[in-house]
Amino acid sequence: MRIDKLLANMGYGTRKEVKKILKSGVVRVDAQPVKDAKTHVDPEQQEVTVFGETVDYKEFIYLMMNKPQGLISATEDQHDTTVIDILQPEDSVFDPFPVGRLDKDTEGLLLITNDGKLTHQLLSPKKDVGKRYYALIDGEVNEDDVESFKAGVTLDDGYKTKPAELTILQSGEESEIELVITEGKFHQVKRMFESVGKTVTYLKRMSMAGLELDEDLEPGEYRELNDEEIQFLYEQTGQKSE
Numbered sequence: 473m474r475i476d477k478l479l480a481n482m483g484y485g486t487r488k489e490v491k492k493i494l495k496s497g498v499v500r501v502d503a504q505p506v507k508d509a510k511t512h513v514d515p516e517q518q519e520v521t522v523f524g525e526t527v528d529y530k531e532f533i534y535l536m537m538n539k540p541q542g543l544i545s546a547t548e549d550q551h552d553t554t555v556i557d558i559l560q561p562e563d564s565v566f567d568p569f570p571v572g573r574l575d576k577d578t579e580g581l582l583l584i585t586n587d588g589k590l591t592h593q594l595l596s597p598k599k600d601v602g603k604r605y606y607a608l609i610d611g612e613v614n615e616d617d618v619e620s621f622k623a624g625v626t627l628d629d630g631y632k633t634k635p636a637e638l639t640i641l642q643s644g645e646e647s648e649i650e651l652v653i654t655e656g657k658f659h660q661v662k663r664m665f666e667s668v669g670k671t672v673t674y675l676k677r678m679s680m681a682g683l684e685l686d687e688d689l690e691p692g693e694y695r696e697l698n699d700e701e702i703q704f705l706y707e708q709t710g711q712k713s714e
């Protein structure tokens with residue numbers, strides 16, 4: 473790829489700004505100064521340095537965020553802060569987007585990436601990717617609900633949900649549960665409980681596609697996935713990573 477594109481992708485500025493950097497002679501490819509923006513480089517094979525520092529090129533970024541309440545799962549929003557707004561500039565330069573949506577008042581695991589192929593696979597209804605939620609419920613959750621969720625419940629718009637696995641952690645006036653669903657309809661967990669006459673008062677996603685939320689991440693914190701985790705996600709969707 474062209475050296476100016478590579479440097480712009482890596483956050484060294486716009487193409488125009490990068491051109492200036494190149495002209496100043498601080499960019500080297502395999503130790504040779506390169507000033508021409510049109511120069512082609514192979515980032516896998518060649519070492520690119522700027523001011524003597526190696527440019528660690530990558531095309532994709534994969535982040536795991538513990539989404540806090542109050543943020544919108546979108547790339548931009550007119551009124552509210554989005555999960556993308558709180559990324560560090562060195563991460564947002566990759567133009568990542570959230571993999572699916574969590575409601576504004578939902579916390580927990582949110583994957584953020586610019587890998588469209590993986591995103592598509594993770595969200596494809598055909599792939600039955602499991603998502604595990606922890607929730608507090610206003611109302612007594614019982615074995616009838618477990619059976620109903622296993623059989624599929626009918627939501628307010630007439631949609632019948634796929635089988636879901638409900639585990640009661642504590643049952644009482646306020647109940648504590650875990651629920652695994654393999655689809656992602658709008659407000660799905662909340663609407664499933666509404667269909668059995670109960671209300672979700674707190675919702676947190678604990679895992680997606682078998683990838684667990686890192687307990688060390690406080691709400692609002694995020695980290696990059698490691699190579700094993702990326703590989704794992706690809707395996708879960710029956711894909712091969714590049």
Ligand code: URA
Pocket residue numbers: 573574575576578658659660661662663675
């Ligand atoms: N189900 C919901 O109701 N809300 C979410 O944010 C995720 C799943």
